[in-house]
Amino acid sequence: MTEKEKVRVYELAKEVKLDSRRLIDLLHRLHVENIKNHMSTVEPEAVQTVKNIMEGKLPPEPPTTPTVVKKTESSAGETAARETAESAVVHHSNASTTPPASKRPAPTPAANASAGARPATSGTNRNYNERRGSQAPYRDHNRYDAGNNAHRPSGGGAPNRPQGSGRNPAYANSGPRPQPGGDRRQGSQGNSAGRPQGGNYQRPSTNSHSTSARSSAPYRSGPKPLTVPPVPVPPTRPSKEQSRRGIHNNKDRRNVHEEIGRRRGEWDEERYGSKKRSKSQKSAANHQNETAMPPVQRHIVLSGSIMVKDLADQLGVKANELIKRLIALGVMAGVNQELDRDTAVIVATELGATVEERATQEEQEELILQGEDDSPESLTERPPVVTVMGHVDHGKTSLLDRIRATRVTQSEAGGITQHIGASVIEWHDRKVVFLDTPGHEAFTSMRARGAQVTDVAVLVVAANDGVMPQTVEAINHAKAANVPIVVAINKIDLPDANPDKVRTELSNYGLIAEEWGGDTIMVPVSARTGEGIDQLLEALILQADILELKANSHRPAQGTIIEAKLDKGRGPVATVLVAKGLLKVGDVFVAGSVYGRVRALINDRGQRVKSAGPSMPVEVLGFNQLPEAGDDFVILADEKQAKSIADARQERLKRQSESAGRGVSLDDFLQRLKDEAVKELNLVIKADVHGSAEALAQSVSKLSNEEVRVRVLHSGVGTVTETDVMLAQASNAIIVGFGVGVENKARQIAEKEHVDIRNYRVIYDAIDDINKSLKGMLEPKYQEVILGRAEVREVFRVPKVGAVAGCYVTDGKILRSGKIRVIRDGAVVHEGNIGSLKRFKDDVREVASGFECGIGLEKFNDIKVGDIFEAFTEEEVKAS
Numbered sequence: 001m002t003e004k005e006k007v008r009v010y011e012l013a014k015e016v017k018l019d020s021r022r023l024i025d026l027l028h029r030l031h032v033e034n035i036k037n038h039m040s041t042v043e044p045e046a047v048q049t050v051k052n053i054m055e056g057k058l059p060p061e062p063p064t065t066p067t068v069v070k071k072t073e074s075s076a077g078e079t080a081a082r083e084t085a086e087s088a089v090v091h092h093s094n095a096s097t098t099p100p101a102s103k104r105p106a107p108t109p110a111a112n113a114s115a116g117a118r119p120a121t122s123g124t125n126r127n128y129n130e131r132r133g134s135q136a137p138y139r140d141h142n143r144y145d146a147g148n149n150a151h152r153p154s155g156g157g158a159p160n161r162p163q164g165s166g167r168n169p170a171y172a173n174s175g176p177r178p179q180p181g182g183d184r185r186q187g188s189q190g191n192s193a194g195r196p197q198g199g200n201y202q203r204p205s206t207n208s209h210s211t212s213a214r215s216s217a218p219y220r221s222g223p224k225p226l227t228v229p230p231v232p233v234p235p236t237r238p239s240k241e242q243s244r245r246g247i248h249n250n251k252d253r254r255n256v257h258e259e260i261g262r263r264r265g266e267w268d269e270e271r272y273g274s275k276k277r278s279k280s281q282k283s284a285a286n287h288q289n290e291t292a293m294p295p296v297q298r299h300i301v302l303s304g305s306i307m308v309k310d311l312a313d314q315l316g317v318k319a320n321e322l323i324k325r326l327i328a329l330g331v332m333a334g335v336n337q338e339l340d341r342d343t344a345v346i347v348a349t350e351l352g353a354t355v356e357e358r359a360t361q362e363e364q365e366e367l368i369l370q371g372e373d374d375s376p377e378s379l380t381e382r383p384p385v386v387t388v389m390g391h392v393d394h395g396k397t398s399l400l401d402r403i404r405a406t407r408v409t410q411s412e413a414g415g416i417t418q419h420i421g422a423s424v425i426e427w428h429d430r431k432v433v434f435l436d437t438p439g440h441e442a443f444t445s446m447r448a449r450g451a452q453v454t455d456v457a458v459l460v461v462a463a464n465d466g467v468m469p470q471t472v473e474a475i476n477h478a479k480a481a482n483v484p485i486v487v488a489i490n491k492i493d494l495p496d497a498n499p500d501k502v503r504t505e506l507s508n509y510g511l512i513a514e515e516w517g518g519d520t521i522m523v524p525v526s527a528r529t530g531e532g533i534d535q536l537l538e539a540l541i542l543q544a545d546i547l548e549l550k551a552n553s554h555r556p557a558q559g560t561i562i563e564a565k566l567d568k569g570r571g572p573v574a575t576v577l578v579a580k581g582l583l584k585v586g587d588v589f590v591a592g593s594v595y596g597r598v599r600a601l602i603n604d605r606g607q608r609v610k611s612a613g614p615s616m617p618v619e620v621l622g623f624n625q626l627p628e629a630g631d632d633f634v635i636l637a638d639e640k641q642a643k644s645i646a647d648a649r650q651e652r653l654k655r656q657s658e659s660a661g662r663g664v665s666l667d668d669f670l671q672r673l674k675d676e677a678v679k680e681l682n683l684v685i686k687a688d689v690h691g692s693a694e695a696l697a698q699s700v701s702k703l704s705n706e707e708v709r710v711r712v713l714h715s716g717v718g719t720v721t722e723t724d725v726m727l728a729q730a731s732n733a734i735i736v737g738f739g740v741g742v743e744n745k746a747r748q749i750a751e752k753e754h755v756d757i758r759n760y761r762v763i764y765d766a767i768d769d770i771n772k773s774l775k776g777m778l779e780p781k782y783q784e785v786i787l788g789r790a791e792v793r794e795v796f797r798v799p800k801v802g803a804v805a806g807c808y809v810t811d812g813k814i815l816r817s818g819k820i821r822v823i824r825d826g827a828v829v830h831e832g833n834i835g836s837l838k839r840f841k842d843d844v845r846e847v848a849s850g851f852e853c854g855i856g857l858e859k860f861n862d863i864k865v866g867d868i869f870e871a872f873t874e875e876e877v878k879a880s
Ligand SMILES: Nc1nc2c(ncn2[C@@H]2O[C@H](COP(=O)(O)OP(=O)(O)OP(=O)(O)O)[C@@H](O)[C@H]2O)c(=O)[nH]1
Pocket: 390, 391, 392, 393, 394, 395, 396, 397, 398, 399, 409, 415, 416, 417, 438, 439, 440, 490, 491, 492, 493, 494, 525, 526, 527, 528, 529
């Protein structure tokens, strides 16, 4: 190491034979910025100052601080260092005219560069802080940190950084990387730990067909392995050149060590005598072993995430050493915890290893799933896939009904469309595929997905109501998905219909009607009378022609799961929208983390078909398990391969969720600490279909407020089971069932364990109720139940007891555990608990209608003949 090089705290500590913590303390006292832990880098200036201090070449003692001079003379070693540092600081604050570091302007890059080339200041007469004031080398650190992680500039500024790499320095020494084909998407999604931007590495796309830009597939969206939070990434490991220099400098280091060791020995002997010295030397040596690890001289291969213990094995270091290093990087990880590839690369490089990144099994699978690209000649026209979107009650379902000439609305619970179904209509020999997207806000996520798989969006706006919040939302979804919008101005049969008002309002959102010189087709229609429906279909065909929608219908099929449900008789059933290729009975497929062989295909009219081509929605039977809405669906040649890919995806999912359950990053940890005061409403959601479960989960999560946070622990499809109840019981959760039953056993356990199961038929009711219970979490709601009435016919005054009413129960019953409302001349004069309930002289629990009894009231003696006692109880309100 030369004097001008930056070193890590632990390296410097080792060199000057000082405990790292003490060195950090010293550096803090010297006001050296950005010293956070033993991994922090120390600028050459500070290195030199520390060395000077440790070697006794102390900065000049200020004449005004004789005590310090005296102390310095009488002590040595660490004490000397600390006190000298103090003196330097005191001196600076007393005498220096330099403004504080925070007020000084940051140096220019040129100044930074020159800082490295400045002559060594050791032994000069200038004190450390004055040097900082004039040259501010430590401001470089700020600049360095501010630009850390992936976006750190590649050149200039930091002398140790490799120049011009354009990549995160942590990758600078990584080995060769796979260079996936240029047609694949830049793999930036889910890449949180500083994947270099603008570098030449492209992670293979996780999506396997072009139309599905969704991210909801489980193997993509599951909890991620640990990543490095945005804390300063330490600089790169030294270059070969620097390493060579490092070897040379070790000699110097040894000399310095010997010298300081010798001096320290003298100092210690002076202070403690020889026995004490050997003890302190031992402990210093131990500590050095703890904090300073020799660099790892290994070349490791990383493909994807890796367990901490496995990485430690590969690196040949102890797991706890690795964990310490990770903590220094701000990652709290246990031995069995999974680290994402980026974090693993950073920490491994940090430890001195060279890292070679290889395509993960996942990435290789994605390549297989992606299949061959289609040549332009293989493409033929395909029907447009259309999604109908719009505000609630603006007539989406009615419009679709009219188009399909069927009526769906009547069979829907609460009159709200609840699934994504799909249907194909034929108009003048042209096919158009409609996805039924639900209108309620609760289905935002499904609608968003609908927009992603569709070619054209029909935006339904009621002519009498105009643009409403969900109209705007729909516009945004379509725009985000780059899907052209055709507007259907509906309900024009109504007397208060005002299509021009709708056109005006839509223009505020960038949709200008064609007839007004814009490029948005707007068709006035009436789902009720059928007026304008032909024009709307014509407009859709026109739009499809403009888009030149084409696909290869002779390749193995690829598509998207748009809905999935468990059917009692048929097992897992899913609707697949074929994006390209021909899907045939007998085909082997992977869908998300499940697989299967197509047993049967059923079209939108319920007919069995042998195959389905591009744009066709078709119900598929033959899944080994239930896939998830939004999953990709890909035909493979071989069942073994399909199984292995599905299994691998499932395994990854499992690992990810286990890993997520066990540990947290430092940021999460701190957040948790902060959030201790926040109440949580935990929910387990079960619904009849995936779309509903997902939509409900998303909607309720949005209900979180400052006081209560809604956490969906689990959401799934099917009956509420024993496992759901156990999960809810273990985590104080409420179970929300949507259109599903409850297993008998589950119900029994729920009753026993007081697990609340709420069932709903209409999603809006579920959201409304949860919202209400959020507000009511602090005080549960009760409902009054009237039990019966009694007439006071006589009043007895009993010494030490008070008034007792001789009553006759006129209707219902009086319960000892109930409450009494005293009604006199039609007004309530008292409400409270029963103090005693007797039949003759016996205490009883209840008295039925037609019997006489004695009733004493707690804290109320003003009973009068003729009063009516109304008995009631309060029961906690539960949703049915
Ligand atoms: N007068 C008139 N009423 C209509 C028309 N279209 C729909 N409606 C009525 O508007 C109401 C809502 O229609 P839906 O088709 O259920 O609306 P939606 O947008 O699908 O509603 P959600 O599924 O709840 O989002 C129903 O009472 C329909 O009869 C129309 O063109 N004219």
